[in-house]
Amino acid sequence: MRANYKVLIIDDNLIDQIVTKQLLRKKLGITEISTANNGKEGIQWLTNYNISAEESLIILLDIKMPEMDGFEFLLEYEMFSEELKKKTQIFMLSSTLDPNDIKRAKNSTCVKTLLSKPLPIKKFGEMIYPDAPL
Template sequence: MIIPTSAVNTCIIDNNKIYAYGFKKLLSIKDLSNQVTHFDNGSEAIAHLRDPDNAQNLPDIIFLDLSMPVMDGWEFMKEFEEIKSQLGKKISVYILSSSIDSQDIDRAKNIPSISDYIFKPVDVQRLQEIFKDLQGIARQ
């Protein structure tokens, strides 16, 4: 069964509201995802993931910023690692950051749940590849 990429449930966790708005618009314009949830920090996203009322509406993919107030991307990943087996769904996580610090990149590579580290601003072709790969996984 082929799932249209626009049916991919996407989550962006980033406190930059302007960037998040532009990112959502880009996903919509390129017909990659029309279902986008936005959280300003990792704490809000973890609460959403843990809430049993959201079990049928979990994201297929998360784009995660590292630098945020309340709960940053690293803290989110620590919590996510603890709850991911209880979610009942594989969720792909991509770091989406402006940090070019090699320590951040290496740290991300050592977390199995992180699919890739992408630099802001995101490249449209790279996004299209990610959603195409995700669509292929959904078919299996």
């Protein structure tokens, strides 16, 4: 049985938000998708979010954003409850070629992996639904 995922896309690019939403809906059947335009809005969304017992949260996090970038978001995220963090998977989603950004993302204990834009939906689906055929 597939996990019941809710997804939060934190990205300042509206086109990327739309494309990612469509991929999640059409290819993986994920319907509960929220968006935030930067890390600050993402933190606000998490502050207001109440995770249910049977729900898991996936955050697709861009690196480069105004107001609060992905790495600043991760610093704030560390202050959330262990209960929330235990039920959350963060995937950084970026088009960065900066080796420092790539290294920071890979070294973050909060980040499951760094994926390139646009979302590689087959690879992503295999990561979140390892036992289900896609």
